Amino acid sequence: xxxxxxxEGVSKRYGGFDAVRDLxxxxxxxxxxxxxxxxxxxxxxxxxxxxxxxxxxSGRIDILGAPNGRLVRDRLGFLPEERGLYKKxxxxxxxxxxxxxKGVPMGEGKRRAKQLLEQQGLGAAQKxxxxxxxxxxxxxVQLIAAVVHRPEFVILDEPFSGLDPMNQxxxxxxxxxxxxxxxxxxxxxxxxxxxxRLCDKVVLLARGRKAFEGSVDEAKATSPRFLDLDGAITPxxxxxxxxxxxxxxxxxxxGVRRLKIALAAGxxxxxxxxxxxxxxLDVRGFALKEPTLHDAFINLTGDNPDQALNRSEAGQ
Amino acid sequence: xxxTLLIARREYVAYAKTVGFWLxxxxxxxxxxxxxGIPLLIRSAEPVKTVALVEESPAATGLxxxxxxxxxxxxxxxxxxxxxxxxxxxxxxxxxxxxxxxxKMRLVEAPASITVAPAGPAREAALRxxxxxxxxxxxxxxxxxxxxxxEGKPQAQVWTARTTDNDVEGFVRDALRRGYxxxxxxxxxxxxxxxxxxxxxxxxxxxxxxxxxxxxxVSMRDRIPSFxxxxxxFLLWSLVITGASILLNSVMEEKxxxxxxxxxxxxxxxxxxxxxxxxxxxxxLTVLAVWAGIGSSVLVSASPETAATIGQVLLDGGLVFYxxxxxxxxxxxxxxLFAAIGAxxxxxxxxxxxxxxxxxxxxxxxxxxxxxxxxxxxxxxKVLSWIPFFxxxxxxxxxxxxxxxxxxxxxxxxMFATAVLMVWIAGRAFRAGALSDVKLSWKTFGxxxxxx
Numbered sequence: 001x002x003x004x005x006x007x008e009g010v011s012k013r014y015g016g017f018d019a020v021r022d023l024x025x026x027x028x029x030x031x032x033x034x035x036x037x038x039x040x041x042x043x044x045x046x047x048x049x050x051x052x053x054x055x056x057x058s059g060r061i062d063i064l065g066a067p068n069g070r071l072v073r074d075r076l077g078f079l080p081e082e083r084g085l086y087k088k089x090x091x092x093x094x095x096x097x098x099x100x101x102k103g104v105p106m107g108e109g110k111r112r113a114k115q116l117l118e119q120q121g122l123g124a125a126q127k128x129x130x131x132x133x134x135x136x137x138x139x140x141v142q143l144i145a146a147v148v149h150r151p152e153f154v155i156l157d158e159p160f161s162g163l164d165p166m167n168q169x170x171x172x173x174x175x176x177x178x179x180x181x182x183x184x185x186x187x188x189x190x191x192x193x194x195x196x197r198l199c200d201k202v203v204l205l206a207r208g209r210k211a212f213e214g215s216v217d218e219a220k221a222t223s224p225r226f227l228d229l230d231g232a233i234t235p236x237x238x239x240x241x242x243x244x245x246x247x248x249x250x251x252x253x254x255g256v257r258r259l260k261i262a263l264a265a266g267x268x269x270x271x272x273x274x275x276x277x278x279x280x281l282d283v284r285g286f287a288l289k290e291p292t293l294h295d296a297f298i299n300l301t302g303d304n305p306d307q308a309l310n311r312s313e314a315g316q
Numbered sequence: 317x318x319x320t321l322l323i324a325r326r327e328y329v330a331y332a333k334t335v336g337f338w339l340x341x342x343x344x345x346x347x348x349x350x351x352x353g354i355p356l357l358i359r360s361a362e363p364v365k366t367v368a369l370v371e372e373s374p375a376a377t378g379l380x381x382x383x384x385x386x387x388x389x390x391x392x393x394x395x396x397x398x399x400x401x402x403x404x405x406x407x408x409x410x411x412x413x414x415x416x417x418x419x420k421m422r423l424v425e426a427p428a429s430i431t432v433a434p435a436g437p438a439r440e441a442a443l444r445x446x447x448x449x450x451x452x453x454x455x456x457x458x459x460x461x462x463x464x465x466x467e468g469k470p471q472a473q474v475w476t477a478r479t480t481d482n483d484v485e486g487f488v489r490d491a492l493r494r495g496y497x498x499x500x501x502x503x504x505x506x507x508x509x510x511x512x513x514x515x516x517x518x519x520x521x522x523x524x525x526x527x528x529x530x531x532x533x534v535s536m537r538d539r540i541p542s543f544x545x546x547x548x549x550f551l552l553w554s555l556v557i558t559g560a561s562i563l564l565n566s567v568m569e570e571k572x573x574x575x576x577x578x579x580x581x582x583x584x585x586x587x588x589x590x591x592x593x594x595x596x597x598x599x600x601l602t603v604l605a606v607w608a609g610i611g612s613s614v615l616v617s618a619s620p621e622t623a624a625t626i627g628q629v630l631l632d633g634g635l636v637f638y639x640x641x642x643x644x645x646x647x648x649x650x651x652x653l654f655a656a657i658g659a660x661x662x663x664x665x666x667x668x669x670x671x672x673x674x675x676x677x678x679x680x681x682x683x684x685x686x687x688x689x690x691x692x693x694x695x696x697x698k699v700l701s702w703i704p705f706f707x708x709x710x711x712x713x714x715x716x717x718x719x720x721x722x723x724x725x726x727x728x729x730x731m732f733a734t735a736v737l738m739v740w741i742a743g744r745a746f747r748a749g750a751l752s753d754v755k756l757s758w759k760t761f762g763x764x765x766x767x768x
Binding site: 015043045048051054073076078080082083084085086087088096097100101135142145 | 319322323326330531543573574577578579580581583584751
């Protein structure tokens with residue numbers, strides 16, 4: 001599959017701080033690619049470099065055949081992490097204005113705006129001012145404004161942040177819809193569940209470096225399976241069981257614990273469980289768990305994607 | 317270009333659609349009218365004071381008549397002025413101003429309770445009763461004046477209902493002084509007719525200058541250009557500051573509402589900056605056009621001759637084109653600078669670090685411009701007008717007094733060169749500021765410009 005986006009050895013340095021280091025990855029045309037990492041991992045800097053809003057310190061970027069996003073601006077759609085539209089404009093006016101900036105005639109932009117707003121269940125909000133809309137509605141309007149010119153490549157920076165589960169689901173459907181119409185979607189997030197449900201491909205970023213590039217299943221395969229054990233079991237006793245790579249205490253109430261046991265590569269879990277019973281451990285409950293993308297991320301990077309990294313991004 | 321125009325259009329419409337814009341637009345002419353009209357209204361609404369004159373002794377005989385004559389003469393003089401204003405076509409405002417000037421008082425007979433009572437507590441009691449605000453209207457007085465002569469010189473004691481009222485006191489003093497002077501001159505053997513002639517004499521004094529348009533005598537036509545220059549300087553200053561401030565607030569609003577980053581993904585930093593500067597420039601021109609429209613309509617109806625002279629002065633020697641050039645240069649320098657500062661700020665407080673010193677510097681031309689009215693060639697005015705940031709205002713004030721052409725050309729070149737430099741600096745700072753979360757300071761601003 002041809003790549004819509006290619007990064008080769010891209011780095012971004014702010015003063016003495018390396019925000020992005022030697023980053024290389026590809027996004028195939030027509031795919032949905034998740035760009036994953038905790039806050040402060042360098043995602044926004046990378047996206048800004050792809051868009052041409054900031055120059056790369058070194059490396060090469062190729063987006064839709066151009067070396068700089070600014071050269072193919074009208075073929076790109078962008079939803080920034082921190083969002084906002086003109087408060088006194090109506091959704092139709094705002095969408096048509098941003099569409100016009102991307103080359104859609106004002107009249108056509110208004111027609112498309114009304115159609116897209118109707119599709120997203122925002123028909124009644126067409127004539128309201130932006131400041132009168134709820135946060136979820138405003139975010140939908142902004143996404144529509146980002147794609148009203150029918151871009152070939154859509155870049156969404158943390159599109160799910162601040163949305164309630166209902167609106168998150170709606171947004172997931174919109175992203176699937178964009179891909180179904182042939183657009184390539186690259187979105188950044190630190191919430192792995194969205195990526196797990198949506199992405200054909202993921203790129204994991206940790207402390208400015210790429211930690212993984214591949215499909216969701218490939219990412220998950222890098223992580224061990226887990227066995228959860230409940231009972232009056234000490235972590236030491238669990239560690240002594242066969243096929244155990246590591247033990248994490250999830251809870252402890254007066255010696256009754258929930259342990260998360262990471263199984264060694266190739267271990268199925270049955271042997272470990274059998275040994276636990278044979279050793280007379282106080283097993284009151286157990287569950288065998290397949291790894292999630294979240295587990296894979298921790299396994300690959302050592303960072304927790306839910307925790308912001310304390311990296312000083314001066315100049316960002 | 318299309319994107320620039322779209323941004324300019326949005327910027328213009330966003331402000332022009334608001335009621336606040338039109339209110340503030342009309343506020344200036346409205347306050348100008350009120351500023352001139354209210355004192356007239358207040359003066360015309362002042363009640364006529366009822367004043368009684370009392371000659372305290374036989375020695376004071378004739379003093380009341382002197383004051384009475386002075387009041388009648390004053391009223392006759394004012395009536396003449398009103399007529400003169402009407403003949404000169406000074407319009408309603410001139411006639412109104414002439415008609416309300418002068419004393420507003422009516423002389424009445426003093427009540428017997430005051431004239432009969434001997435000086436002392438009894439008379440004071442009668443005075444208090446008459447001057448009391450609670451007294452019946454038909455018996456109440458605003459002032460009572462006791463006139464006397466001591467060693468041949470007139471004296472007066474003025475009792476007023478209010479301590480702050482000194483109109484009667486001032487009028488009586490003038491009337492007595494004039495009367496005494498006439499008597500003294502007559503006593504010295506000067507004929508009364510001669511005294512009257514000397515008083516009525518107005519020497520004819522004419523001003524001449526080789527710079528005058530006529531080549532000799534200085535007329536109103538020669539003085540108008542200085543006032544136009546000063547007016548243009550102030551107008552330019554207020555328009556440039558207003559426009560630049562609108563731009564600062566607009567960019568700050570976009571920064572705080574997180575719109576700048578979306579805009580930057582849709583247009584280049586220079587397209588955004590140019591679009592915004594252009595949009596606000598059109599807004600400023602709208603303000604100028606409305607003010608000019610209202611001002612010229614008022615002037616044409618009030619004094620067509622002055623309006624024609626001003627028009628002639630503006631067109632003579634292309635003065636109006638200098639003003640346009642100074643406005644363009646001045647606006648460009650300050651607008652892009654303010655926009656770049658706005659790109660770093662989300663609230664006016666964020667902008668204070670840089671805006672404080674800039675506003676302090678901007679006070680300088682305001683102070684110096686007034687000096688340019690009387691001494692357009694004063695060294696301080698000349699030197700400061702070479703500083704590009706002051707050039708638009710100070711050269712506007714100086715332009716009507718025909719400064720050397722070389723100064724005009726070089727200051728214009730300096731101003732436009734600085735404007736181009738400012739556009740370049742602001743463009744870099746704007747792009748860096750729009751995507752930056754750093755706190756604004758001279759250091760961060762400098763780093764954004766140098767790209768370090």
